[in-house]
Amino acid sequence: MSAMVTLDRLSKNFGAERAVRDVSLSVAQGEFVTLLGPSGCGKTTTLRCIAGLEHPDAGEIRIGRDVVAAPEQGIYLAPEHRNIGMVFQSYAVWPHMTVFDNVAYGLRVRRVRGADIKTRTRRALELVGLEHLAGRYATKLSGGQRQRVALARAIVYEPRVILFDEPLSNLDAKLREQMRVELVRLQQEVGITSVYVTHDQTEALVMSDRVVVMDKGVIQQIGDPHDIYARPRNAFVANFIGATNLLEGVLRGRNGDICDVEIALGESHAPVRIKALGGNVVAGDQRMIVSVRPEDLSIHLQAPDGDGGNVFEGEVIDTVYLGNFLECNVRVGTQEIGVQLDHYMQLRPQQKVFVAFEPDRGLCLTE
Amino acid sequence: MSTQTLTNETLQAPAASRWRSLVTQESVATVVVSLIVAAAVILPLLVLIVSSFRVLDPGGFDTTWGLDNYRTLYTDRVIPKAFVNTLIVCAGSTLIATFFGVALAWVNARTNCPGRGRMEPFNLVPFFLSPFVGAIAWHNLAGGKVGLINSWGRDFLGMQGNLINVDNLYGVIWVTGLFFAPLVYLFVIGSLRRMDPSLEDSARTTGAGLVRTAMTVTLPLVAPGILSGAIIVFVTTAGEFGVPFKLSAPYGWQTLTTQIFSKAVGDDANIYLGAAMSMALGVITVLLIWIQQRYIAPRSFTTVTGKGFRPNVIDLGGWKWVAFAFNLGFILVAVVLPILCLFIVSLHPVWQSRIILHDLTLHNYVRTLFFWAPDHIAAATNGIYNSFILAFAGATIAMILSLVVSYMIHRTKGFGARLLDFLCVVPVGFPGIVIAMGVLVTYIKTPIYATLWILLLGYITRFFPYGQRNVSSVMLAISEELDQSSRMAGASWFTTLRRITIPLLKPGIFAGWVLLFIIFLRELSISIILYSSGTETLSVGVYYLTNYENDTLTAALSVTQTVMLLACVYIFRRIAGREALTV
Ligand SMILES: Nc1ncnc2c1ncn2[C@@H]1O[C@H](COP(=O)(O)OP(=O)(O)OP(=O)(O)O)[C@@H](O)[C@H]1O
Numbered sequence: 001m002s003a004m005v006t007l008d009r010l011s012k013n014f015g016a017e018r019a020v021r022d023v024s025l026s027v028a029q030g031e032f033v034t035l036l037g038p039s040g041c042g043k044t045t046t047l048r049c050i051a052g053l054e055h056p057d058a059g060e061i062r063i064g065r066d067v068v069a070a071p072e073q074g075i076y077l078a079p080e081h082r083n084i085g086m087v088f089q090s091y092a093v094w095p096h097m098t099v100f101d102n103v104a105y106g107l108r109v110r111r112v113r114g115a116d117i118k119t120r121t122r123r124a125l126e127l128v129g130l131e132h133l134a135g136r137y138a139t140k141l142s143g144g145q146r147q148r149v150a151l152a153r154a155i156v157y158e159p160r161v162i163l164f165d166e167p168l169s170n171l172d173a174k175l176r177e178q179m180r181v182e183l184v185r186l187q188q189e190v191g192i193t194s195v196y197v198t199h200d201q202t203e204a205l206v207m208s209d210r211v212v213v214m215d216k217g218v219i220q221q222i223g224d225p226h227d228i229y230a231r232p233r234n235a236f237v238a239n240f241i242g243a244t245n246l247l248e249g250v251l252r253g254r255n256g257d258i259c260d261v262e263i264a265l266g267e268s269h270a271p272v273r274i275k276a277l278g279g280n281v282v283a284g285d286q287r288m289i290v291s292v293r294p295e296d297l298s299i300h301l302q303a304p305d306g307d308g309g310n311v312f313e314g315e316v317i318d319t320v321y322l323g324n325f326l327e328c329n330v331r332v333g334t335q336e337i338g339v340q341l342d343h344y345m346q347l348r349p350q351q352k353v354f355v356a357f358e359p360d361r362g363l364c365l366t367e
Numbered sequence: 368m369s370t371q372t373l374t375n376e377t378l379q380a381p382a383a384s385r386w387r388s389l390v391t392q393e394s395v396a397t398v399v400v401s402l403i404v405a406a407a408v409i410l411p412l413l414v415l416i417v418s419s420f421r422v423l424d425p426g427g428f429d430t431t432w433g434l435d436n437y438r439t440l441y442t443d444r445v446i447p448k449a450f451v452n453t454l455i456v457c458a459g460s461t462l463i464a465t466f467f468g469v470a471l472a473w474v475n476a477r478t479n480c481p482g483r484g485r486m487e488p489f490n491l492v493p494f495f496l497s498p499f500v501g502a503i504a505w506h507n508l509a510g511g512k513v514g515l516i517n518s519w520g521r522d523f524l525g526m527q528g529n530l531i532n533v534d535n536l537y538g539v540i541w542v543t544g545l546f547f548a549p550l551v552y553l554f555v556i557g558s559l560r561r562m563d564p565s566l567e568d569s570a571r572t573t574g575a576g577l578v579r580t581a582m583t584v585t586l587p588l589v590a591p592g593i594l595s596g597a598i599i600v601f602v603t604t605a606g607e608f609g610v611p612f613k614l615s616a617p618y619g620w621q622t623l624t625t626q627i628f629s630k631a632v633g634d635d636a637n638i639y640l641g642a643a644m645s646m647a648l649g650v651i652t653v654l655l656i657w658i659q660q661r662y663i664a665p666r667s668f669t670t671v672t673g674k675g676f677r678p679n680v681i682d683l684g685g686w687k688w689v690a691f692a693f694n695l696g697f698i699l700v701a702v703v704l705p706i707l708c709l710f711i712v713s714l715h716p717v718w719q720s721r722i723i724l725h726d727l728t729l730h731n732y733v734r735t736l737f738f739w740a741p742d743h744i745a746a747a748t749n750g751i752y753n754s755f756i757l758a759f760a761g762a763t764i765a766m767i768l769s770l771v772v773s774y775m776i777h778r779t780k781g782f783g784a785r786l787l788d789f790l791c792v793v794p795v796g797f798p799g800i801v802i803a804m805g806v807l808v809t810y811i812k813t814p815i816y817a818t819l820w821i822l823l824l825g826y827i828t829r830f831f832p833y834g835q836r837n838v839s840s841v842m843l844a845i846s847e848e849l850d851q852s853s854r855m856a857g858a859s860w861f862t863t864l865r866r867i868t869i870p871l872l873k874p875g876i877f878a879g880w881v882l883l884f885i886i887f888l889r890e891l892s893i894s895i896i897l898y899s900s901g902t903e904t905l906s907v908g909v910y911y912l913t914n915y916e917n918d919t920l921t922a923a924l925s926v927t928q929t930v931m932l933l934a935c936v937y938i939f940r941r942i943a944g945r946e947a948l949t950v
């Protein structure tokens with residue numbers, strides 16, 4: 001598949017603030033790529049650079065085969081010449097136009113023939129399920145309906161790429177879930193290349209072909225949702241995507257994929273040796289972090305039999321009942337480990353327990 | 368404590384307690400205030416209407432009922448022309464003010480024009496100054512014979528005649544246009560600043576260029592603001608007395624206001640005909656304000672969404688210097704040149720249209736300011752004294768009234784609240800000169816005529832809605848629960864007002880007070896109808912000097928007034944910050 005959007009060492013500064021640093025990324029034709037990261041990490045800025053709403057300071061942006069921005073060569077194409085669509089967080093549906101006029105705007109600007117405007121706008125409105133509201137003014141729409149208008153407006157002229165900047169974050173939880181599914185269905189139907197920005201990890205995991213995790217203007221990892229969740233490249237990604245326990249330790253040996261790690265538990269406890277997947281850790285005696293997800297841990301009241309398993313002995317700090325499961329915090333020496341349990345388990349504080357996990361569920365990471 | 372009172376009350380006979388609950392502090396206050404406001408606002412207008420149907424005998428003593436006054440409006444030699452002139456001036460002034468207002472607002476809110484933060488306060492300055500003084504200044508600057516520019520043209524360029532001449536309707540249009548440009552500016556700049564930038568961004572990404580985005584998205588979104596501003600300018604110009612009085616009336620172009628004035632005082636005074644003319648003027652302005660309030664203001668778009676936005680700023684490239692020059696040019700012609708010219712004139716014993724350095728003197732200031740000076744001019748010194756009394760008392764009383772009225776509108780429900788709300792809009796629909804005619808015909812035979820009280824009444828009636836709007840906007844922003852919880856805690860209504868509501872409203876009250884103080888300090892068109900010897904105001908003093916004394920004395924008092932107004936604006940901005948001053 002050919003690349004539709006290519007970023008090559010893209011950088012953008014706001015005064016001293018380095019909002020985006022050396023971001024390189026390639027989005028294939030028809031692919032749905034999500035930029036994910038905490039607030040202020042530069043997602044919006046990256047997206048606005050692609051759209052042409054910001055001038056990058058360095059690097060190159062290509063859409064299809066065209067170089068649309070390359071500050072070093074003095075190339076900058078205005079947004080209206082990039083043939084893209086964009087959906088904003090605030091919907092940005094024009095209040096002085098009807099739904100129809102909003103959607104038809106891009107076609108009118110492109111001087112499409114009158115009859116075509118009608119049919120194509122109708123089709124776009126049908127696609128988002130708003131054909132019955134065509135004559136209504138945008139001010140008289142609900143949030144979800146406005147978002148659909150914005151979407152129809154962005155796809156009606158069949159742009160090469162569509163850019164989304166947190167389009168669902170102003171909607172309530174129920175509607176958000178529904179719109180997620182709808183958006184993906186629509187994207188597949190139309191087959192349009194999409195770059196989607198969000199700080200909501202569930203959204204990113206559910207919707208994307210690939211996820212780009214960013215922090216402080218830098219790409220931390222690119223991968224498909226499963227990769228990102230199961231094989232985070234570093235502690236930031238592991239912690240940001242889903243909850244995880246990060247245990248600090250020292251690498252003592254490596255046998256194929258499996259590493260032998262010593263976890264220090266403070267003065268009063270003997271260190272515990274555990275085994276975990278190696279990831280990209282190599283050298284011996286290296287300081288590193290083992291990441292274990294709460295749902296991959298189990299709790300036992302007696303020491304589980306069989307030796308060489310990954311077992312910590314500790315005591316319950318507290319439990320939080322969350323309906324479908326129970327969250328239990330266990331103190332192991334100086335470490336605190338969160339475990340996700342079946343909702344019918346009964347544990348009381350200070351109770352002695354054993355926490356265990358399979359070696360292939362732990363992941364060794366560099367900091 | 369509170370439980371104590373509660374048990375006491377419940378112990379009394381049920382009938383008595385029901386009666387008591389009706390006569391609460393709150394309801395008594397509401398009724399009293401409604402009556403006061405209704406009397407102040409409605410009575411003069413009613414009497415004005417009635418008076419307009421009274422026809423003065425040729426002898427000038429008795430009156431009969433009839434429609435003759437209205438017939439005179441279009442059979443008279445002068446009045447129909449004055450009517451047309453008024454329309455011409457209003458249209459022209461609206462065009463100029465809208466052009467400057469919109470262009471300046473755009474440059475300041477949306478471009479990278481250099482120094483825009485610095486220039487912003489100066490763009491608003493004409494709004495606080497007296498247009499009458501502006502007219503006097505422009506007369507000295509570019510009047511037919513006396514204008515400085517014209518005499519320079521003759522001296523240095525060897526020209527014959529005049530370079531430019533503002534002593535005509537065009538001059539009136541020019542000066543009112545400049546002075547009222549800030550009205551449009553204020554209406555537009557807020558919505559330009561707070562507009563969600565993604566509204567424009569999405570037009571760009573959809574494929575529209577800069578110009579197309581501006582024409583199809585930005586402009587339509589601010590159009591209601593522009594239209595509102597334009598209507599306000601039109602109405603304000605229609606009621607403007609000072610500028611046509613100075614620039615066009617002496618040269619044969621009368622307007623409705625100058626005609627009303629000559630019917631109210633003057634030798635051939637006929638207040639009943641004046642009343643009919645006021646009615647004609649009032650009907651036009653009320654209609655326009657009604658359209659603005661009813662149809663245009665509600666159509667303004669809410670383009671603001673939750674996030675803290677940075678408005679889109681357009682890089683003008685080299686054009687930014689053109690924008691800079693444009694803005695600077697406006698400040699120059701609307702503020703700097705007029706004031707400078709007045710100052711220069713005021714330093715001469717007599718004005719001969721040229722600067723004579725060895726003649727310069729401060730004697731004009733001595734004669735207009737120092738009431739102990741043997742050759743002081745009473746109209747000027749009285750005017751300063753009276754204006755300060757009126758401004759201080761007027762602003763204070765009006766703000767107390769505003770506070771109570773706003774409280775009743777927003778915190779009590781029902782008919783009284785709606786009536787008050789309506790009463791607060793009515794005076795805004797009428798030019799000051801019309802309200803003044805109403806007050807004049809109502810109170811001419813009472814003891815308050817020819818005292819400062821009648822002026823005070825006119826000022827407050829016409830302008831307290833401005834203060835009320837300041838208070839209301841803050842009150843709307845304050846949660847009602849704040850004062851309800853004070854009542855819960857056992858405080859009475861009055862204690863709550865004093866301890867909770869008023870302290871919270873302080874910024875709004877203060878802003879309103881200063882705005883009224885400034886307005887009263889420069890007020891002309893009400894004062895000119897209602898003053899009499901001894902109750903001159905500052906602007907009446909200026910009027911007196913320009914009519915009966917010379918240009919240089921006039922300039923001195925004008926400069927004095929201007930300096931006072933600027934000082935008020937400056938102090939106010941220091942204390943209240945720049946956000947607070949909006950109409
Ligand atoms: N126009 C601007 N001027 C100055 N600084 C800016 C501007 N736009 C963004 N920034 C800064 O650049 C950094 C990245 O901002 P960006 O909007 O890209 O973050 P984001 O990842 O989209 O965050 P969020 O999830 O909160 O939307 C932030 O620190 C922000 O303060």
Ligand SMILES: [Mg+2]
Pocket residue numbers: 043044045
């Ligand atoms: Mg963002």
